[in-house]
Amino acid sequence: MKKKKILRNIVFVLAAVLALGVYYYVTLPAINIHSSGTWGAILLVVAVFMLLSALKQIRQGRQSNVEGMNPFRFDLKESNLVFKLLGILLTLLIAAYVIGSLLSSPFFNAAKYQRLLTIEEREFTDDIKQVDYKTIPLLDKDSASLLGNRKMGSMVDMVSQFEVSGDYSQINYRGKPVRVTPLTYASPIKWLTNQKNGIPAYILIDMTTQNTECVKLSEGIRYSKGEYFNRNLYRHLRFHFPTYIFDDQVFFEIDEEGTPYWVCPVKKFNIGLFGGQTIGRVVLCNAQSGECVDYAVEDVPNWIDKVYSAELLINLYDYSGLLKHGYWNSLLGQKDCLQSTNGYNYIALEDDVWVYTGITSVSGDQSNVGFVLMNQRTMETRSYKVEGAIEDSAMSSAEGQVQNLGYRATFPLLLNIADEPTYFMALKDGAGLVKKYAMVNVQKYQWVAIGDTVQECEKSYTQLLSTNGIVSDAVSAGKSITGKIESISPIVLEGNTHYYVCLENQEDIFDINMADTRLIQIVKYKAGDTITIQYTEGYGLNEVIDFLP
Secondary structure, eight states: OHHHHHHHHHHHHHHHHHHHHHHHHHHOOOSSTTOHHHHHHHHHHHHHHHHHHHHHHHHHHHHHHHHTSOTTHHHHHHHHHHHHHHHHHHHHHHHHHHHHHHHTSHHHHHHHHHTSSOEEEEOHHHHSOBOOGGGOOOOOHHHHHHHHHHHHHTOTTTTTTEEEOSOOEEEEETTEEEEEEEEEESSHHHHHHHTTTOEEEEEEEETTTOOEEEEEEEEEEOSBTTOOGGGBHHHHHHHHOTTOOBOSOOEEEEOTTOOEEEEEEEEEEEETTTEEEEEEEEEEEETTTOOEEEEEGGGOOTTOOOSSOHHHHHHHHHHHHHOTTOHHHHHTTOTTOEEEOSOOEEEEETTEEEEEEEEEETTOOSEESEEEEEETTTOOEEEEOOOEEOHHHHHHHHHHHTTTTTOEEOOOEEEEETTEEEEEEEEEOTTSOEEEEEEEESSSTTOEEEESSHHHHHHHHHHHHHHTTSSOHHHHTOEEEEEEEEEEEEEEETTEEEEEEEETTOOSEEEEETTSGGGGGGGGOOTTOEEEEEEEOOSSEEEEEEEOO
16 A cells, blocks of 8 residues: 555656646746746646645545545545645745735835936937938838838748748848848748758848848758747747746847847846846847857947847836836826837937937827937937927828828937937838838927938928028038049939939949939039039938039
8 A cells, every 4th residue: 555655656746747847848937036937837836736635635535435434544634734734835925926026016116116227318419410311210110021021922932931020120230220030930830841951041121222132041040939849949048048037029130240149138127026127138049050148238249239128118218207206296296207108219329229219298298308219238328308299299290291192100210400300200101111201390390391202301301491490591402522523424214314423432322313404514524523512412322402613
């Protein structure tokens, strides 16, 4: 009898260990007191042991009734004691979790939450320089997704086996804002037939030119979110770092050589057990080899752009803006309470990606008191006092100019045009295609300029500013340059003759549209002549406005 009992206990323990191992392999909880997954696993184990103890008591009680006696009296007492102890332990664990959650909340720690983010006040014109159209992302994530799917559809050798992942991380790559996203397996069957070589490519979209490229790799991506078993990214990270609590968002990036990586931020809890989340470390995982390098957040390489998610940064700002005078003030009096507006966008600045969002009061008015820029690599936050319309109002104002066409505005970027804070946005049709561009003055949101191209839009906007006395005619006319002509070539575009002029020591091309009769004098110039031209800046192709004496 004793041998059978020992054997049953061994089988029971092995089954429990196996069940716990399967649970760990599937759910991947961090072994960390700050992890809700760890607490959930412990509570589940205790609850299962309680259930088994209760079933054992029931079985033994039935056996005693059948035999008319109780040869297992000692076992029943022992089982009952174990059940009670497990019940006490479960109660204590639940109480500790609930109390820990409460003591980590803003209700008890408003001042600590308010200080999580350090905000520096800056001047708009000092940091946001005159717009450089080579660094303006013209596409939002939805538009990038359309381009990525369209590009994938043209890759006949891969389209039946792979599809485009929905990551589309916006990064700076070789001085330009781009979005990158890996391919993923089209189905479990496609994974089974292709996993040996891995994912063969990723999509790269230039956000300024809308050029979309499928970058094929000499060695496939073998570690990704679409993998199964041990090559699944999250399982790979968990087995290497069992105590790390990884952020919900991991980012796909490429280095300057185009090598794909996963940037995996590790949560840091600064307040109690579960409160005040920031980022403490970053694990950089090579998507091809699976090699992982662990960095403290302040030591992350400069080429990495995304460590803090936009949502996390905005939450941290809202804590700072709402909890200035305590928790109850944020709900009742709301004195000096500020919050972010209901959207954000990205700006390329100082070779980093910054999250932009407006700041408004909690009263629900339709005006901004300023805006913030938050660095996604360092968490550096800059605040600018620029009063004006909130983004929603500017978007509605732009849509009103094309209401007959039914175009919808994207969430705007904030630009500096002639030292005027200006919202810039794309206008898309019902299919999600960009049809026009709009610029709206932040402080005078009824001033709206629309154009089929960015250059046309800016030209109309600067003329609008000049008409209203904001800038001089010289400023609204654009920039000027003097140089020696390296080459001059005629070309016909849409029935109009253009001359493309290249100046020595200049990478850009200057476009002279002969439909403008003022510019006909260009025919008198040849290579080697010195010329002074006035132009508006574009994406490597600058539109010439006039010749200067």
